Amino acid sequence: xxxxxxxxxxxxxxxxxxxxxxxxxxxxxxxxxxxxxxxxxxxxxxxxxxxxxxxxxxxxxxxxxxxxxxxxxxxxxxxxxxxxxxxxxxxxxxxxxxxxxxxxxxxxxxxxxxxxxxxxxxxxxxxxxxxxxxxxxxxxxxxxxxxxxxxxxxxxxxxxxxxxxxxxxxxxxxxxxxxxxxxxxxxxxxxxxxxxxxxxxxxxxxxxxxxxxxxxxxxxxxxxxxxxxxxxxxxxxxxxxxxxxxxxxxxxxxxxxxxxxxxxxxxxxxxxxxxxxxxxxxxxxxxxxxxxxxxxxxxxxxxxxxxxxxxxxxxxxxxxxxxxxxxxxxxxxxxxxxx
Amino acid sequence: xxxxxxxxxxxxxxxxxxxxxxxxxxxxxxxxxxxxxxxxxxxxxxxxxxxxxxxxxxxxxxxxxxxxxxxxxxxxxxxxxxxxxxxxxxxxxxxxxxxxxxxxxxxxxxxxxxxxxxxxxxxxxxxxxxxxxxxxxxxxxxxxxxxxxxxxxxxxxxxxxxxxxxxxxxxxxxxxxxxxxxxxxxxxxxxxxxxxxxxxxxxxxxxxxxxxxxxxxxxxxxxxxxxxxxxxxxxxxxxxxxxxxxxxxxxxxxxxxxxxxxxxxxxxxxxxxxxxxxxxxxxxxxxxxxxxxxxxxxxxxxxxxxxxxxxxxxxxxxxxxxxxxxxxxxxxxxxxxxxxxxxxxxxxxxxxxxxxxxxxxxxxxxxxxxxxxxxxxxxxxxxxxxxxxxxxxxxxxxxxxxxxxxxxxxxxxxxxxxxxxxxxxxxxxxxxxxxx
Numbered sequence: 197x198x199x200x201x202x203x204x205x206x207x208x209x210x211x212x213x214x215x216x217x218x219x220x221x222x223x224x225x226x227x228x229x230x231x232x233x234x235x236x237x238x239x240x241x242x243x244x245x246x247x248x249x250x251x252x253x254x255x256x257x258x259x260x261x262x263x264x265x266x267x268x269x270x271x272x273x274x275x276x277x278x279x280x281x282x283x284x285x286x287x288x289x290x291x292x293x294x295x296x297x298x299x300x301x302x303x304x305x306x307x308x309x310x311x312x313x314x315x316x317x318x319x320x321x322x323x324x325x326x327x328x329x330x331x332x333x334x335x336x337x338x339x340x341x342x343x344x345x346x347x348x349x350x351x352x353x354x355x356x357x358x359x360x361x362x363x364x365x366x367x368x369x370x371x372x373x374x375x376x377x378x379x380x381x382x383x384x385x386x387x388x389x390x391x392x393x394x395x396x397x398x399x400x401x402x403x404x405x406x407x408x409x410x411x412x413x414x415x416x417x418x419x420x421x422x423x424x425x426x427x428x429x430x431x432x433x434x435x436x437x438x439x440x441x442x443x444x445x446x447x448x449x450x451x452x453x454x455x456x457x458x459x460x461x462x463x464x465x466x467x468x469x470x471x472x473x474x475x476x477x478x479x480x481x482x483x484x485x486x487x488x489x490x491x492x493x494x495x496x497x498x499x500x501x502x503x504x505x506x507x508x509x510x511x512x513x514x515x516x517x518x519x520x521x522x523x524x525x526x527x528x529x530x531x532x533x534x535x
Numbered sequence: 536x537x538x539x540x541x542x543x544x545x546x547x548x549x550x551x552x553x554x555x556x557x558x559x560x561x562x563x564x565x566x567x568x569x570x571x572x573x574x575x576x577x578x579x580x581x582x583x584x585x586x587x588x589x590x591x592x593x594x595x596x597x598x599x600x601x602x603x604x605x606x607x608x609x610x611x612x613x614x615x616x617x618x619x620x621x622x623x624x625x626x627x628x629x630x631x632x633x634x635x636x637x638x639x640x641x642x643x644x645x646x647x648x649x650x651x652x653x654x655x656x657x658x659x660x661x662x663x664x665x666x667x668x669x670x671x672x673x674x675x676x677x678x679x680x681x682x683x684x685x686x687x688x689x690x691x692x693x694x695x696x697x698x699x700x701x702x703x704x705x706x707x708x709x710x711x712x713x714x715x716x717x718x719x720x721x722x723x724x725x726x727x728x729x730x731x732x733x734x735x736x737x738x739x740x741x742x743x744x745x746x747x748x749x750x751x752x753x754x755x756x757x758x759x760x761x762x763x764x765x766x767x768x769x770x771x772x773x774x775x776x777x778x779x780x781x782x783x784x785x786x787x788x789x790x791x792x793x794x795x796x797x798x799x800x801x802x803x804x805x806x807x808x809x810x811x812x813x814x815x816x817x818x819x820x821x822x823x824x825x826x827x828x829x830x831x832x833x834x835x836x837x838x839x840x841x842x843x844x845x846x847x848x849x850x851x852x853x854x855x856x857x858x859x860x861x862x863x864x865x866x867x868x869x870x871x872x873x874x875x876x877x878x879x880x881x882x883x884x885x886x887x888x889x890x891x892x893x894x895x896x897x898x899x900x901x902x903x904x905x906x907x908x909x910x911x912x913x914x915x916x917x918x919x920x921x922x923x924x925x926x927x928x929x930x931x932x933x934x935x936x937x938x939x940x941x942x943x944x945x946x947x948x949x950x951x952x953x954x955x956x957x958x959x960x961x962x963x964x965x966x967x968x969x970x971x
Contacts, residue, residue, distance in 0.1 A: 199784045200685035205678075206625055261614030263675040486848070488882045489700035490669035490681045506603055519672060519682060 212306060215242035219309045221255075224280060226301060233286040233333065233365045234298040235271065240281055240309055247274060247312030249344040250337045250410070250437075253283060254515065256308030259296045263308070265516060266293045269336035269437075270312060271366075274344055284365060286333035316410065316437035317341075322348030323408040327401055329421065331357035331392070331413030337437055338410060339366050342373070352379040353401050357413070359387040392417070394424040405430060412437040450499070450527040454478045454535045463527040468504060470522035478535060480522060487524035496520045499531035573839055577725035577930060582833055583850055585904060594903055595846030601895055602881050605888050614674050616887045620661055620867075621679070628654035632793060638803035652811040653868075656818055658687045660870025665886045667696050672883075689752035691781045694774060698755045704882050708827060708834045708855030715827060716834065718743070718750065719759045722926045723827075723919075724834040729929045731954050736927045740920075747816035752778050818868070821916050822859070826875040828919035829857045831908040852879040853900060858893070858909035865912065866890060876907065 198206060204217060212220050221244075225237040247253065252267045268283035287298040316337055326349050328338045335356055346352065358364045364383060374381035382400055384392045394417075398404055405428060411421050418436045425434040448465030454473060463472040470492055473480045483491025487505060495517035501510050504524050512518040517534060570591075572584040586594075631650030638644040663686030665671070671679045685692045698714070706712035710726055717723040720743070721736040743750045756774055760766040789808035797804035833854040840851070859865065859873035866873045866889075874889035877896055884892075900907045910918070925933050929950065936943045 199788050200687060200781075201625075206629055209622055209625055258611070258614060258674070258676075260610040261612075261674055483697070483701040484705040486705065488704050489696070490672065490883070491696065491701050493669070493672070493682055505599075506606065508606075518675065519680070521669075 213239065213241040217241055217243065219243045219311065221281075221307050221309045223301060223303055223305045223307060225303055228298075229284060229365045230286075230363050230367075232298060232363075233284060235282050235284045236297060236301070237280050237282050238307070238309075239279065244281070244309070245311050247281070248317045249274060249340040250317040251312040251314040251340075252316075252337070253281070253312050254310035255283065256310075257293060257297065257301070257305075259292055264293045265308075265513075267439075267515075269314075269340060271336050271340050272343070284333070284336045284339075286365065288333075314437070316412070316435060318345050318410075324349070325351045325403070325407045326353070327397075327404055327407040327409040328352070328354040328356075329397060329409055329411040329413070330354070331417055333365065333439070334412035334414075334437070335365050335370075337412055339369070341410070342379070346373070346378060351407075353382065353407070354379050355382045355384065355392070355397050355400065357384040357386050357392045360385050394420045398424070405433075408433050408435070410435045410437075412439075447529060450529045450531060452527050452531045452533065454533050455497070457535055463531075465502065465526050465528060466504070467526055468523050469501065469520075469525050469527065469531070469533070472527075473522065473533075473535070480535065482523065485523045487521055490521060492522045493519045494522055495534040497532040497534050499527075500529035501525040501531060502528035573836060575726050575836065579725060582854060582905065586850075588844075590903065591846040591850060592844065593846075594899065595844065595849050597899055598849050598880060598896075599845075601892050601899075602884065605881070605884050605892065609673065609885065609888075613885045613887060614671075614676075617662075617666075617671050617674075617679060617885070620657065624654055624657040624662060628658070635793070635800070635804045635807050636797045637800060638797060638807050639800040644803050644807055648807040648810050651807060652814045655687060655811050655815045656868055657870075659815065659819060660822070660872065661867055661886060662686075662870075663688065664870050664872070667692055668700060669883050670885045687785070689748040689778070689782050689785060690755045691777050694755040694777065695751065698757075700882070704879065706840070707852055707879060708832070709837060709840055709851075710834050711837045712840070714754070718754050721923060723922055725926065725930050726834055726836070727926075729926075731950075733927050737920075737924050740923050744817050744820040745813060747820040748812070749782075752782065821912070822869045822872055824919040824923075825859050825912065825915040826856060826872060828922050829908060829910070829915045830918045830922060831906055832857050849880055850905075852876075853896070853905060853907075855879065856908075857915060858907070859912050859915050860909050861912060863890075876909075 207214065208217060211217070213222065219241050221238040221240045223236050224239050227235045227237065229235055247270050250269070252269045254265050254267045256263050256265045258264075268285055270281055271284045272280070272282040285294050285297045287294045314337075318341055322345050328341075330338050338354070342352075342354075354370065356364065356370070361367065361383065364370065370379070370381055373379045384396075386392070401407070409421075409425070411418055411434060415438060418438055421434060422431065422436065425431050449463050449467075451460060452463045452469060452472060453460045454476075457478045459473070459476050459478050461472060461476045463469065468485075470480050470482055470485070474482075481492050481494065483489035485492075496510070496512040496519070497517060498512050498514050500512075501520050502508070502525065503510070504526055509528055510518060510520055510525070512532075522533075570583075570586070570588055572581040575581070583591075627650050631647045631654055633647075634643050635647035635651065638647055663684065666679055666684045667681050667686070669681040672681050674680075677683055681696070686695075688695070703713055703715040708716060710716060710724065717727065717736075720739050722729060722733045756771070756778055757766055761771045789812065790805055793808060794801045794805040833851075835851055835855070840847075843851070853876055856875040856879045858876050859869060861873060871886035871889045872878060874886075874893055877884075877889040877893050878886070880896065881889075881892075897907045909915075929946075932943060932946070935946065
């Protein structure tokens with residue numbers, strides 16, 4: 197009846213959150229947590245299958261009209277009475293999407309969602325003694341655990357780093373928990389006290405080796421923690437979550453992988469990927485060879501390409517499939533192309 | 536444009552012979568030392584003869600700058616525009632179809648048919664054509680993307696994209712390369728060779744206008760090429776199946792399901808769908824004729840595009856296209872193909888931005904002493920039809936007819952004798968071959 201469209205294309209106009217629709221969410225509230233972090237309260241579509249504390253959700257949000265996908269930890273109770281979920285976003289320097297979500301986005305905005313994912317979660321039966329070791333926005337998956345499963349944990353230490361007391365996301369809530377004696381909170385204000393080291397934590401929490409530890413923060417800190425726990429032979433007691441930085445090394449050329457064709461090649465920064473692929477025997481779709489017909493478009497799974505016409509950079513992070521025109525794009529870093 | 540693009544191509548070409556044109560980037564920047572004005576069989580002057588290579592390169596840079604300006608400011612309001620148009624189109628289509636369920640009542644028929652016609656025109660023109668051009672791919676919304684879009688049309692999206700985006704837009708108005716020049720059944724330029732079959736082209740054009748979407752499907756299927764035995768049979772069969780499947784779905788929707796749902800209004804709804812499709816065919820045919828056929832639009836010889844630079848490509852696009860002047864509504868209903876010149880220069884810029892760059896393009900063309908062909912719809916349609924009618928006869932026939940009617944009769948008789956003799960010879964030869 198609705199060919200070439202499907203009925204969903206019309207239903208989406210009136211009921212975008214209905215069961216069976218592509219998973220979307222409507223932002224119902226934006227709550228500032230600190231000067232550069234905000235919690236988004238999202239009403240997910242009927243297809244939302246719930247989450248476990250500590251998991252993250254990928255969010256597709258349009259910034260300047262362009263859809264961007266980012267992963268954020270869920271910070272809400274697993275079964276909120278209003279069915280809403282929350283994520284807490286910290287605006288990072290040069291973070292286009294995080295700035296948009298913290299400063300620009302308003303209630304009523306529709307976003308795309310994926311189902312919750314991630315294995316940075318508590319086991320079915322909560323451990324008795326726990327150490328949470330977090331820094332900056334690394335608190336977000338942990339607050340999800342504290343809000344949902346604190347009852348089952350008898351002895352909780354939270355070591356959290358932030359530049360100042362005012363920068364501690366959920367600061368008031370954490371301090372209240374500490375005042376009630378439900379957790380032991382160690383705050384480190386790095387602007388005055390300097391960056392934390394793993395040794396500092398070991399000194400402050402002498403029984404750290406007997407604890408199950410969940411750590412989330414900058415890559416350097418997590419690397420150090422893994423080394424430290426590994427050296428003691430208790431790597432299995434350490435659970436980490438890495439927020440992969442979206443900084444890509446963009447330059448002239450790079451290694452290009454055509455995964456499905458099983459071809460890997462080195463390409464310079466001036467050769468169109470179409471030519472590079474064809475010269476290496478990859479069966480590339482092609483058309484006008486000058487950037488107008490879009491007959492050569494293929495998904496870029498990961499990496500960066502440069503538009504040869506104006507030098508514009510297009511990037512893709514793992515999990516993406518950014519369509520690129522191979523006839524006018526050259527490698528601007530390592531590229532993983534779905535072909 | 537980077538000079539480096541061409542440099543990379545030279546490496547491999549020593550040992551392995553490469554097919555011309557198809558291989559490697561077309562983004563060339565090689566500068567010809569001097570330009571040779573085009574010699575056309577019709578004797579029409581080359582409108583670019585006054586431009587030197589440096590000027591053409593400069594023109595290309597100015598156009599690149601216009602493009603960059605739009606790219607830099609492309610954003611949320613553009614995204615909101617296309618979403619708004621899509622939403623309005625879908626709402627209009629569904630409500631018109633709902634009204635048509637009661638099409639037995641004349642006011643409902645009239646209202647529903649009008650709404651459905653407008654919705655169908657919007658779907659093909661401002662939405663389908665432009666989305667499939669990749670104008671909205673930058674939004675990275677998989678639902679509004681050239682790779683996933685399918686339209687309310689007899690020709691399947693992927694086939695149309697090949698013949699339109701790849702062939703027509705790359706080889707615009709190059710005689711022998713761009714089949715849009717008369718769609719392979721008509722002669723729309725003096726420099727296309729005349730054959731007697733063109734005598735019927737006013738009729739073909741009218742029939743094509745009425746059945747335009749099927750004409751396009753047949754054209755995208757390259758039926759002509761198939762009949763001449765120049766198309767791979769397997770490909771033709773596979774594509775043919777796709778087209779038939781698409782047509783079957785379209786017909787089922789418009790002429791079976793929707794009328795059936797209307798119950799007692801069956802016939803009236805069927806008529807409403809037929810009317811909407813017919814009006815859309817006539818409308819789109821008229822708009823598209825205005826794009827390249829009116830008087831003043833230039834064509835190019837095959838040889839002129841060898842080693843074509845970016846600037847020369849722009850030049851060909853500008854001179855090979857014609858605009859339609861009019862209101863905002865006119866631009867919307869033509870899918871902004873009323874800005875055909877701007878569209879051909881920048882086929883992947885969002886259609887809602889053509890209006891703002893058109894004064895710049897016009898100014899640029901005037902500065903370079905190039906003719907910006909434009910006019911109101913009725914004048915451009917009339918001009919295109921005049922071309923179709925005049926060029927159905929050999930060059931010069933009309934001019935001679937005015938001054939020397941008896942001369943025309945003589946020439947006609949001579950032509951008839953010439954072609955008659957040719958045909959007779961061919962037939963005789965065939966008979967001879969068979970008997971031997």
